[in-house]
Amino acid sequence: MxxxxxxxxxxxxxxxxxxxxxxxxxxxxxxxxxxxxxxxxxxxxxxxxxxxxxxxxxxxxxxxxxxxxxxxxxxxxxxxxxxxxxxxxxxxxxxxxxxxxxxxxxxxxxxxxPAIVERGPISIGISSGGAAPVLARRIRAQFEALLSPGIASLAELAERLRDRVKAVLPEARRKDFWEWVFSGPVAGKVEAGKVGEGEAELLQALEQWRGSPMPGGEVYLVGGGPGDPDLLTFRALRLMQQADVVLYDRLVSTEVLDLVRRDADRIYVGKKKEFHSVPQDDINQLLVDLAREGKKVLRLKGGDPFIFGRGGEEIDRIAEAGIPFQVVPGITAASGCSTYAGIPLTHRDHAQSVRFITGHLKEGELVLPWKELAVPGQTLVFYMGLTGLSTICGQLMMHGLPPKTPAALIEKGTTREQRVVVGDLTTLPQLAVDEQVEAPALTIIGGVVSLHQKLHWYRDSK
The missing domain is CATH 3.40.50.720 (NAD(P)-binding Rossmann-like Domain)
Incomplete structure (x- = not known):
């Protein structure tokens, strides 16, 4: 240096x-x-x-x-x-x-x-010693993307209350207190623009810390997107780097999981067809138990946690237990996979509406409002529909959709292993068998599928 x-x-x-x-x-x-x-x-x-x-x-x-x-x-x-x-x-x-x-x-x-990243009182200088100033500026841009604009408000709050905290807590406990502030619900509220609420929570916690330290447990429910790590939100990435322990699903790609803090404990709670490694009720309780131990718990889910991800059930249990939590939306598979496959979910000439539907079989049956689904001018996106694909295509034709309605399967969408198999309602079930399509796979049905060859930009690997 x-x-x-x-x-x-x-x-x-x-x-x-x-x-x-x-x-x-x-x-x-x-x-x-x-x-x-x-x-x-x-x-x-x-x-x-x-x-x-x-x-x-x-x-x-x-x-x-x-x-x-x-x-x-x-x-x-x-x-x-x-x-x-x-x-x-x-x-x-x-x-x-x-x-x-x-x-x-x-x-x-x-x-x-140096190239400077500035967030109020916080400043970061990136220097190459004059050797490569353009590279330093590129690194600065990466930092700019990672750091929340709300960091400035958080630093200003800490500056404003520093003397007050110093007067209340002995030196040995101040560091732990500020660690809790900067990585817990106070930071979340301030960075979200709720500075007054964050300050009130800090002051309330400060009084509690007079006697004993707060456990500081919190749950982050984060959508990991459909697979490509470039589709993560900045906020998701920040919380992934703060977590002490992560509970993750089968649909979370390896590339996304690699961005979690390296020393965080990892617990796999994914579900596979005909095999449930951890029942949902147990997952809900595990989130509560880990947070009560004072840990920052990351619940990392593929796609968006509130779209067929059972995130609502998990947060309901966490809120009931009085555990602080944050929810970060992710790009759902319907949006990410269709985009990478060149299939717009809506198009003036083909579809004026789109419906997201679970294709998961319950007790061997798939009960859906088929008459409402089998109408022209809309796109149907089936999650978890690979097993019931023959039933889906058959019921839609039975209720009025033309047999030649375009349909596609997108396997491992947005990842390097993405494959797109295109057919129609009559041919897609057999194509899935012939092409040995495996989960995770998304099914899209409607006129928009016909645009795949013209609009796709993400090269399939097979």
Missing amino acids: RYLPLAFDLKDRPCLLIGGGAIATRKARLLHRAGARLVVVSPEISGELRQLVKDSKGEYFESRYHADFLDGAELVIAATEDGQVNADVSRDARAQRLPVNVVDSPALCTFTF
Whole structure:
């Protein structure tokens, strides 16, 4: 590591900026946000830069640079288009042992500007030491995506109440308290924009912590999407990184599961056809028990937890037990798989409505409002319908849908193993056998399926 990352306190400190154009103005904006008093030297100075100087209670000189301008400066930046002037500034500043930055010239710098992620009081600097500034900016973009905008409000709340917490709790317990605040329901409410509610919960907890620490248990019900990890929400990813233990389903892809915090305990509670590893009631109770142990429990489900995912039942039990919880929606299989297969769920020429239907057999039968389903102008999406596919296609034809109605099976949709098998109501059941289609597979029926060849963009692997 050639450059040591440091945080300078520049509030009201004189910072000398040589240059008056666009590059100098960009640097001035950063210095001004940090509270610096700007001193600018350049024969020509832009209007915005003049205003920044005025706002910082600094001064500017419409003059060529000379070494006397260094007197009193605490930090120096050269941002001119004249290489000789930049070199002179670097030489003179080094002679006076002043920190100096020359834009786009790492060899002339004693410090460099990192790519900065800013969330109120929180700032993150990503530096390549001038070796690869574009790469540093790309990394910054990744951090920008991961960090909630509400982090700023959370940091400001902590700053506002820091002294109050310090007065109530001894040093040995303050760290645990703040850990609870930043990873529990207080943080969730503040980041969701409910700052007042979060502050009230923090203060209430603070009084309880006077006697004994809070257990801090919480449940995160998170939709993991249909398989492609790129389809996760940012909020889902943040909670996946906070969890102490994860309960996950069979439909959660390996790539998504790999994004869970590495040291989190993992408990498989998935269900397979004709085999239930953990009954639903036991899953519900396990979520409560783990949270009562003070753990942050991630319930990770494929697709969206509230669309044929029994998430409502789980949250009902958690709420009944008085356990704090958060719910994060995920892209449901109908949306993700159809998109990757090039099958729009609605289309002006083919379907003006869409219905999501469970195709799961109960006691060997599939009882559905077939007459309502077998109407033109709508798309039917069957979840868990592979076993009952012959029944589905037969009943729809019996109730009026034309036998040649397009139909498709999407196996392992959105993943690298995705396959799309296209036929119609008469041929699809046999195609499923011939092509050895396996679960998880989604069934889509309707005129929109005919657009698959034209619109699909995700290449099938088989």
